[in-house]
Amino acid sequence: MTLSSDSRFHRQLVVFNGLLPALLILLDAWRGKLGANPVEFITRATGVLTLVFLVITLMVTPLRKIYGWNWLLKQRRLLGLYAFFYGVAHLLTYLAYDRDWQLQTVIGDVYKRPFIAIGMFSFALMIPLAVTSTNAMIKKLGGQRWAQLHRLTYYITIGGVLHYYIIVKSDITYPLIFAIVVAVLLGYRVVTSLKKARGVAPRAS
Amino acid sequence: MSGSPNIPSSEITPEATFLNRRFFMKSAIWAGSTLATAGLYRTFAPRPEVQNTGATITSVSEPALSTSLAADEKINSFTEIAGYNNYYEFSTDKSEVAAKAKDFITDPWSVQVGGLVQKPRTFDLADLLKFESVERTYRFRCVEGWSMVIPWVGFPLSKLLSMVEPTSAATHVAFETYYDIKQMPDSGSAGIDLPYVEGLRLDEAMHPLTLLATGLYGKTLPNQNGAPIRLVVPWKYGFKSIKSVVKITLMDREPPTTWSLANPGEYGFYSNVNPNVDHPRWSQARERRIGEVGSRETLMFNGYAEQVAHLYAGMDLKEDF
Numbered sequence: 001m002t003l004s005s006d007s008r009f010h011r012q013l014v015v016f017n018g019l020l021p022a023l024l025i026l027l028d029a030w031r032g033k034l035g036a037n038p039v040e041f042i043t044r045a046t047g048v049l050t051l052v053f054l055v056i057t058l059m060v061t062p063l064r065k066i067y068g069w070n071w072l073l074k075q076r077r078l079l080g081l082y083a084f085f086y087g088v089a090h091l092l093t094y095l096a097y098d099r100d101w102q103l104q105t106v107i108g109d110v111y112k113r114p115f116i117a118i119g120m121f122s123f124a125l126m127i128p129l130a131v132t133s134t135n136a137m138i139k140k141l142g143g144q145r146w147a148q149l150h151r152l153t154y155y156i157t158i159g160g161v162l163h164y165y166i167i168v169k170s171d172i173t174y175p176l177i178f179a180i181v182v183a184v185l186l187g188y189r190v191v192t193s194l195k196k197a198r199g200v201a202p203r204a205s
Numbered sequence: 206m207s208g209s210p211n212i213p214s215s216e217i218t219p220e221a222t223f224l225n226r227r228f229f230m231k232s233a234i235w236a237g238s239t240l241a242t243a244g245l246y247r248t249f250a251p252r253p254e255v256q257n258t259g260a261t262i263t264s265v266s267e268p269a270l271s272t273s274l275a276a277d278e279k280i281n282s283f284t285e286i287a288g289y290n291n292y293y294e295f296s297t298d299k300s301e302v303a304a305k306a307k308d309f310i311t312d313p314w315s316v317q318v319g320g321l322v323q324k325p326r327t328f329d330l331a332d333l334l335k336f337e338s339v340e341r342t343y344r345f346r347c348v349e350g351w352s353m354v355i356p357w358v359g360f361p362l363s364k365l366l367s368m369v370e371p372t373s374a375a376t377h378v379a380f381e382t383y384y385d386i387k388q389m390p391d392s393g394s395a396g397i398d399l400p401y402v403e404g405l406r407l408d409e410a411m412h413p414l415t416l417l418a419t420g421l422y423g424k425t426l427p428n429q430n431g432a433p434i435r436l437v438v439p440w441k442y443g444f445k446s447i448k449s450v451v452k453i454t455l456m457d458r459e460p461p462t463t464w465s466l467a468n469p470g471e472y473g474f475y476s477n478v479n480p481n482v483d484h485p486r487w488s489q490a491r492e493r494r495i496g497e498v499g500s501r502e503t504l505m506f507n508g509y510a511e512q513v514a515h516l517y518a519g520m521d522l523k524e525d526f
Contacts, residue, residue, distance in 0.1 A: 170396030
């Protein structure tokens with residue numbers, strides 16, 4: 001067995017490194033080292049981590065096709081679940097500290113602030129994907145339909161980047177980096193599907 | 206030899222060595238990935254605490270005023286005040302400004318005061334430090350929704366303006382921050398036009414609450430807080446309180462201001478703290494006091510309505526936000 005086929009090892013790596021930022025945030029919170037505005041820091045950190053895991057999830061297909069790293073596929077659902085995990089943490093931080101658990105005010109906030117609406121919508125789209133991330137659900141839905149459903153990831157990621165871009169006051173460096181990376185990853189899919197379509201199209205004569 | 210499946214037994218890796226190598230590779234990957242993840246987190250995580258290295262300001266009078274202007278509210282710690290700053294010339298990351306502004310040169314310094322005045326004058330640092338200082342503890346409310354209570358040291362702007370004698374034509378005051386890309390190499394990604402400019406109406410500028418601050422906590426200002434001299438207008442959002450001032454110009458019209466240039470729909474000329482007028486992207490009804498977990502209500506004119514509300518009598522503050 002080679003390292004690249006040792007999926008138990010891959011799984012352990014992803015589990016640990018995915019959890020590590022959350023552990024470090026908790027450690028810093030416990031040491032009182034989250035800076036002057038811990039709520040702002042946790043909100044931003046969990047939001048950025050959600051985007052990071054979404055982007056890594058979207059990297060799996062290009063990396064497989066270009067470098068043949070097929071072993072990544074087995075870890076993709078876990079990476080997606082980490083995006084969901086940090087998304088939940090992000091939402092809970094907002095509900096607890098921005099809304100003070102006054103849940104009835106959330107509706108007004110969604111209505112008033114477009115970036116909240118976009119964030120909420122993207123999060124809502126993640127729920128069916130998290131729910132259908134088990135082997136049993138793949139079997140139940142059938143591989144093709146399952147894959148189709150999970151293409152929602154594209155829209156979730158675009159929504160996430162937009163959500164980030166809108167809230168930034170003036171320095172758009174980070175949202176722009178995310179936007180470029182996502183554009184490349186989605187552009188890759190557009191190009192390959194166009195090539196494919198051209199390849200199988202019947203020849204006109 | 207070629208094509209032969211018989212590999213000499215000397216070239217077959219013994220199982221123990223193979224497993225050792227595997228163990229080594231795995232350990233390296235574990236260590237590498239852990240360091241990479243933790244390192245990435247660290248680059249975004251807040252910076253360590255800031256030490257107060259300012260010089261003590263000895264010419265302070267009037268310390269009794271301090272308590273009356275922020276009720277009995279708890280004053281924020283030096284670390285909070287000097288470790289969490291919006292100073293886009295240095296960094297847009299509030300916890301990074303202190304480190305980035307560490308070597309900013311604030312001495313020698315001069316403030317050029319001119320425009321519609323009888324006696325234009327350039328004040329150097331020594332002139333500015335000669336003004337009799339007062340200690341004023343004010344609430345400070347950022348447009349982003351957080352607030353602090355800060356023990357400033359400084360003198361009323363009106364004192365300086367009186368010295369240059371504004372002409373009868375003067376109605377507004379324009380301010381400008383020092384700008385030098387060599388000292389502020391990250392300013393290119395600030396996303397706002399620089400130098401930073403701000404403005405007040407003359408009556409706002411002459412109001413006794415409006416300070417030119419030269420220090421906080423009894424010592425000279427840390428660079429990240431706008432050393433060596435900055436404006437403090439406690440009833441307006443923090444961005445009106447322009448830092449590291451080099452130019453003050455009396456004018457007969459409303460001067461341009463950086464944030465309303467950057468986004469006129471979101472930031473007005475007045476920018477008075479007002480819980481009833483929301484920022485287009487977030488509510489201004491409440492604020493998070495740094496050091497507190499929950500949020501608290503934002504007060505009209507940041508709690509200074511009694512002193513300043515008359516300046517805006519008859520104005521629609523939803524229009525003139």
